[in-house]
Amino acid sequence: MNKAVHMNQAAGLHNLFSAAHAPREDMDIFHQAASLRPLIPRTRTTRTIAVAGGKGGVGKTTVAVNLAMAMAMAGRDVMLLDADMGVANVDVQLGLNPLRHVGHLLEGLCTLQDLIMPAQHGLKVIPGGSGVRRLAKMGNGEHAAVIRAFDELLQPPEFLVVDTAAGVADNVAMFAAASDDVLIVVCDELASLTDAYALIKILAHDFGVRRFHIVANMVRQAGDAKKLYEKLARVCGRFLDVALDYMGMVPHDEWLRQAIRRQGTVVDLWPSSRSAMGFKQLAGAVDTWGKPVCPDLGRIAFFSGQSLPAAGW
Numbered sequence: 393m394n395k396a397v398h399m400n401q402a403a404g405l406h407n408l409f410s411a412a413h414a415p416r417e418d419m420d421i422f423h424q425a426a427s428l429r430p431l432i433p434r435t436r437t438t439r440t441i442a443v444a445g446g447k448g449g450v451g452k453t454t455v456a457v458n459l460a461m462a463m464a465m466a467g468r469d470v471m472l473l474d475a476d477m478g479v480a481n482v483d484v485q486l487g488l489n490p491l492r493h494v495g496h497l498l499e500g501l502c503t504l505q506d507l508i509m510p511a512q513h514g515l516k517v518i519p520g521g522s523g524v525r526r527l528a529k530m531g532n533g534e535h536a537a538v539i540r541a542f543d544e545l546l547q548p549p550e551f552l553v554v555d556t557a558a559g560v561a562d563n564v565a566m567f568a569a570a571s572d573d574v575l576i577v578v579c580d581e582l583a584s585l586t587d588a589y590a591l592i593k594i595l596a597h598d599f600g601v602r603r604f605h606i607v608a609n610m611v612r613q614a615g616d617a618k619k620l621y622e623k624l625a626r627v628c629g630r631f632l633d634v635a636l637d638y639m640g641m642v643p644h645d646e647w648l649r650q651a652i653r654r655q656g657t658v659v660d661l662w663p664s665s666r667s668a669m670g671f672k673q674l675a676g677a678v679d680t681w682g683k684p685v686c687p688d689l690g691r692i693a694f695f696s697g698q699s700l701p702a703a704g705w
């Protein structure tokens with residue numbers, strides 16, 4: 393990327409999300425949440441993975457759904473939150489018909505526990521709601537309320553996978569920054585790389601996220617995937633203080649499209665397909681990710697009542 397263009401973009405993005413531009417009431421909620429943290433840390437039992445990417449259509453939902461299902465099929469206790477509120481489609485990909493969604497939780501009509509829907513292989517799903525205007529216009533206070541609601545779960549899962557929306561707006565940044573790990577999905581398009589960079593920059597500068605896992609989706613071969621990662625790593629290495637880990641690839645695969653048409657996951661329907669192998673490899677790699685970095689005290693985080701990483705992570 394041309395350096396002048398980069399600097400302009402960087403300045404624009406930074407201004408857009410700087411504290412000076414955040415609405416007053418939202419900032420109060422950030423501070424309030426920090427002061428509500430319990431004084432005695434418990435052992436953390438849940439690891440949260442946000443799937444993000446910046447650009448729309450790169451396969452975030454597909455990766456989130458198949459990663460969560462691959463982990464569930466491997467015997468892990470996994471919950472999947474559809475945080476693409478208002479245009480949520482995790483339920484569509486999994487063939488679920490939710491009657492309630494996060495909007496009902498925010499209106500006090502149900503608890504988070506009530507929203508949990510069972511999917512195949514023991515996977516649990518929290519539907520995000522679709523076609524509901526209010527959900528698409530949620531403010532930071534409401535995002536924080538959804539994140540805090542996870543503290544009340546009766547049986548916290550071993551893993552929470554969060555499917556985030558497209559773009560780099562506050563909703564995406566908040567859900568990603570509230571997670572232990574951020575998995576960035578990129579595909580072989582310039583806009584995918586520039587948008588992924590923009591999101592990484594915001595998460596690093598404004599939320600202190602320092603580590604990102606990168607997966608290349610819809611690529612033809614391993615060499616192409618590695619090149620995509622290297623391009624992103626080069627730009628990030630030049631301008632940002634972040635660490636990027638290459639997590640491999642999910643190839644472009646007609647079996648995956650077929651699975652989506654059938655409202656199932658490719659890891660379940662065609663476990664030997666090339667894309668399913670990619671997802672299973674990704675699911676296996678999660679155990680090698682090392683200890684999650686504990687969020688700063690001021691940051692709103694999923695399961696923040698469980699402030700210490702469990703032994704062995």
Ligand SMILES: Nc1ncnc2c1ncn2[C@@H]1O[C@H](COP(=O)(O)OP(=O)(O)OP(=O)(O)O)[C@@H](O)[C@H]1O
Pocket residue numbers: 445447448449450451452453454455476557558609610611642643644645646648649652667
């Ligand atoms: N590895 C793949 N091989 C073939 N097709 C794929 C692959 N990954 C995703 N797709 C196709 O791309 C489409 C978009 O994927 P998906 O909805 O997961 O993207 P997204 O990033 O979540 O989009 P949005 O930002 O709009 O929510 C899917 O409907 C699927 O058909």
